[in-house]
Amino acid sequence: MTAATVVPGSRASRHSVAVGSRKVRQLQRCPLFRSISDVTLRRILEYARVRPASRGGFYFRQGDQPVEIYVLLRGRVQLIRSGSGDRRAILGFVTPVEPFGYEDALGGSGHMVSAQASEDSAALAWPAAVLVRILTDHPVIAHNSFCLMAARIQEKWDRLHGMLTESLERRVARALLSLGATIGRRVEGSPAVRVMLAHRDLAAFVGATPYTTSRILSRWKRLRLIDGGRGWLTLWPRGLAAIAGDRRK
Amino acid sequence: MTAATVVPGSRASRHSVAVGSRKVRQLQRCPLFRSISDVTLRRILEYARVRPASRGGFYFRQGDQPVEIYVLLRGRVQLIRSGSGDRRAILGFVTPVEPFGYEDALGGSGHMVSAQASEDSAALAWPAAVLVRILTDHPVIAHNSFCLMAARIQEKWDRLHGMLTESLERRVARALLSLGATIGRRVEGSPAVRVMLAHRDLAAFVGATPYTTSRILSRWKRLRLIDGGRGWLTLWPRGLAAIAGDRRK
DNA sequence: CGAACACTTGAACCTAATCAATGAGTGTGG
DNA sequence: CCACACTCATTGATTAGGTTCAAGTGTTCG
Numbered sequence: 095m096t097a098a099t100v101v102p103g104s105r106a107s108r109h110s111v112a113v114g115s116r117k118v119r120q121l122q123r124c125p126l127f128r129s130i131s132d133v134t135l136r137r138i139l140e141y142a143r144v145r146p147a148s149r150g151g152f153y154f155r156q157g158d159q160p161v162e163i164y165v166l167l168r169g170r171v172q173l174i175r176s177g178s179g180d181r182r183a184i185l186g187f188v189t190p191v192e193p194f195g196y197e198d199a200l201g202g203s204g205h206m207v208s209a210q211a212s213e214d215s216a217a218l219a220w221p222a223a224v225l226v227r228i229l230t231d232h233p234v235i236a237h238n239s240f241c242l243m244a245a246r247i248q249e250k251w252d253r254l255h256g257m258l259t260e261s262l263e264r265r266v267a268r269a270l271l272s273l274g275a276t277i278g279r280r281v282e283g284s285p286a287v288r289v290m291l292a293h294r295d296l297a298a299f300v301g302a303t304p305y306t307t308s309r310i311l312s313r314w315k316r317l318r319l320i321d322g323g324r325g326w327l328t329l330w331p332r333g334l335a336a337i338a339g340d341r342r343k
Numbered sequence: 344m345t346a347a348t349v350v351p352g353s354r355a356s357r358h359s360v361a362v363g364s365r366k367v368r369q370l371q372r373c374p375l376f377r378s379i380s381d382v383t384l385r386r387i388l389e390y391a392r393v394r395p396a397s398r399g400g401f402y403f404r405q406g407d408q409p410v411e412i413y414v415l416l417r418g419r420v421q422l423i424r425s426g427s428g429d430r431r432a433i434l435g436f437v438t439p440v441e442p443f444g445y446e447d448a449l450g451g452s453g454h455m456v457s458a459q460a461s462e463d464s465a466a467l468a469w470p471a472a473v474l475v476r477i478l479t480d481h482p483v484i485a486h487n488s489f490c491l492m493a494a495r496i497q498e499k500w501d502r503l504h505g506m507l508t509e510s511l512e513r514r515v516a517r518a519l520l521s522l523g524a525t526i527g528r529r530v531e532g533s534p535a536v537r538v539m540l541a542h543r544d545l546a547a548f549v550g551a552t553p554y555t556t557s558r559i560l561s562r563w564k565r566l567r568l569i570d571g572g573r574g575w576l577t578l579w580p581r582g583l584a585a586i587a588g589d590r591r592k
Numbered sequence: 593c594g595a596a597c598a599c600t601t602g603a604a605c606c607t608a609a610t611c612a613a614t615g616a617g618t619g620t621g622g
Numbered sequence: 623c624c625a626c627a628c629t630c631a632t633t634g635a636t637t638a639g640g641t642t643c644a645a646g647t648g649t650t651c652g
Contacts, residue, residue: 258550301507
């Protein structure tokens, strides 16, 4: 599959990024750019382009040769992979100021996943070739990058372990807690957390069918542990934590 | 669990490694030390100790704070993780000249897995603090390390995807093919590959019970796709590839 | 030779997938 | 603004895939 990557609106910005102080400060929260001076960061930003993507658009598709690496500015991106069957797996969610696509740029096997915007998004994009130069020129970024990749490997070990040993119900509970902490928003004046996520995407994330997932969620709704509708979920972490932590079941 | 890591025989060698040319050449096949000159490699080796471990011994345990990073010289090490239940998951196999334990040294959450020798082994060990210095002093190693970690993330994506979408039978077939390629040995004058691996470990690797795994293997034995006994398996890759690749089932 | 361990097999049970049908939300065009 | 189509979500009935429990067989090792 060598078809060109579809990036809706990719022609919108062909010039280097307008660097406002606000953007710089936002980017310093990116794990890659931690402890980087404003000046250095601005220089690195000169190599970047802004790539908007409307809902459903792809930054890259599995099988593509990596040409760029990205840092998400706003919106949300899902890392998905559709295997030999028709079943689609969601391998991860990318939230603003997180880098994505750069593991594949170094891994040497092409893109293993597709990156699809699940809402209107924008990302900074650097040519993959620049990445190597940035890493060699800026030891701090290289160090940050090590820690980031290490943390991701650890996170994947955790998830893999869950898939190898835990029941679906626990996996769903743990997924909801983890998603609540990352892509969730606190509901005003309540311990509840709201996650904008289609139930089918949750299913694809935990490795289940939408049917079974829906049954579990319905049961939890009856128990007042969560509430949900088309494309959203509200969860009360306390109750779910009990299910996620309990031994057995 | 802050109990001291049990490394049987860890007192055997307290001094720096005797560096024979053979060992140096072997280590240049390690992904970390690719394209490193003999001289540099010898210097780096001076910081290393040899850590033998007899079968069943641990290099580190999940929960430990990382103190060393390792490169396996001989034997085999399994990366395992025992969760809240009693079920044990095997997250990976380490074969000679592969590094292990260094993701955790950088990840910052302590060891997420335990590293247990599944046969008498020996590994080179560097103090974790030295790792950072090596990475900053030797850009080539840093680059190798990036590529290695990236490749591992890709490999984990692959495995995670399998766990999310594929049936147990296909997972077993794919696991056997992959293990045959890494820890297997060709049988003389035959396309067959022999893997020294307990069936229960295969089960823990694919996320199943030994019972179900045994049933699948028995069926395949009847079909002359594999042969096996206590602690070993012989497989004919051609037949298994059909099962691993087939859509459905 | 005996004990421990790994593997196998059968039967009952349970979890989750599949098939089928219905209901609810969202977007579009008239 | 409403009707329509479309997609997402729910629910019931059925089936399949895996687990669990239990018993038995063969290997290896002390």
